Amino acid sequence: MAHEVVERVEQYGPKLAELAVENEKLGRLSDETVGLLRSAGVLRLLQPTKFGGYAAHPRDFAEAVMAVARHDGAAGWVCGVVGVHPWEVAQMDPRVAQEIWGENQDTWIASPYMPNGIAEPVDGGYVLSGRWPFSSGTDHCDWVFLGALVGDGKGRPASPPSVLHVILPRSSYEIIDDTWDVIGLSGTGSKDVVVDGAFIPTYRTVNQDEVSAGEAAVGNGVTEALYRLPFTSMFPLGITSAVIGICEGALDVHLAQQRDRVAVTGVQVRDDPYVLYSAGEAAAEIAASRVQLIDGISRVYEQVAAGEPVSVEERSRVRRNQVRCAWRAVSALDEIFARSGGNVIRRDNALQRYWRDAHVGLAHMIHVPGAAYHANSLAQMGLELPPQLRVLI
Template structure:
């Protein structure tokens, strides 16, 4: 099944690349791109089979995200983020699954999970308000997962905080149209969302802590290996895969550009041993970044498939590997792009767009290395990290 999705992406490669230029101009995915992604089934890859999904191995999902991002960075980014949401919805309340997928298994869900809202308990559910940034692909989504905190009657979050993931339809939130004017990943349309005092029934609210520590999926009763994988393995996977894929796209365009280029000294670049060594070394680093990310997913899959529950230390090691893969990939293409000469800076060449988009990918919160590396190091020493070092692990 996954190979069919990849084949469809390959068949649309030229169109997807051209539409990436259009997405940059529009500040969101072109409608044609979203249509192609639906036809290819990319957002249904991690979706349960009983709701029209493919339930593929997460490695296969990551590989298709990389391929998409290498052609159209913004489409790859949306593929990686929106494509993970069906994985979580698979262990949400069945009433919620029916509400979203019954009439259209290709329904897309936006996010983000950042706790930008407050949920005040009322009979049967919550009153919900807030504002969120970075809702990637939101113009083509009909539902959203939004992060929130439980609040008191005064509207302020309770202490200690209680995190929620709230599932709401497009009719309950506003997209702020002029909120995405950025230097990279412009075509993702990652706009702000606003919710103003809407009612959300209990069955459309998930306990954020239980989602992240794996309790939610076990309470639901899922037994498939795919859905028993840690949230901290699955949620970052699409984002890092997209970042690596964008870097692979830059390498391909750099190779095409350098193939016939003559440098400022009048030497064919292919005959310049200094450039060839530097680019070769960087390309090997980029390949290693890809391989380490995929091997990390395979390792976690094998662990869970054997009936084991990953420890915090194992989850932290996985996150450490994933973050390092992103930084290694972007650092590699910095060395490649810097050796493409002054004309590579021109806006009519794709190199600069891929370079900007790759760097924008590093700005996502899941790619911040400090707390992840610190928490992983403490875990390896047998020390339980404090709560702020356990976030997103």
């Protein structure tokens, strides 16, 4: 059962936390960390049961990602990003899943989805070229999802623009080392990938609009509610879950360190009402973020399972709240970080790594509040969303 995955994560938790330092130094997840994640089964939660997955409720996926990130932010981030990809594969032509998991059900798939390449139509498919940064966990993946603009035959995007999600095997792209030198989430190994004229058969592609609206699955005969959820609800889920889990882990470390800390005034921190007030408030804010994020994806799941359409207003509400969850949790982390004492800045203090990881996670485009809040306000007024806002809702 899916809940067993979280139990295994907690069992491996102390080791995951110990390995976090090594992951940061390596600039990618260590092989030992990856072995623990594979053993726990986190990245198979959204994978079809036919290929050894759990086809779990997205709530279970979010809770597992949070559990990992609570011990190691980078490992949680990779679980949140890479763990969504089996969900999308399940919506595609069945040949894709067979190619990926037919021989190894623990095969991982990287991304990113930003349309940084041009896919020129050719007989039977497309020829793709481009360069994509931020491919999290890519060293441990054998396939990659990439976003691409359909070309006009002359190396330029067609008009009007059309965006595809395409999937390629490891032999068709190059990982560029030394492209991940960052201040946080260093252990994610989110390196650049390059594709130079790779052929992609049509069946390994899916239209972004169709997967965003939850329509791709139906076209391939997939009926489970899980695989008919909107991409714009599912993709942000893993990323925000990682950020909330990071903040939960930071709170754990803060409380453990403050328990016996003596301030420069000679007063034990446990007797300082101001520090304790901040810790209590932060705990409430982080807990509220967890609850609201899970509530949003659960509501969408229930609507889809009941055969009800998910309106633009409802999708925009889920996105608005998802963004706010991340900002609320990181703001709470800032409050306790500022009251953790001077030793918090030392490299061997785990709290500073959680703090850096959380802020880098907050910088992901899926957490930019402007467009999400703007779109939700228009939707609540019953007004039409312009195309540039609809694409993220």
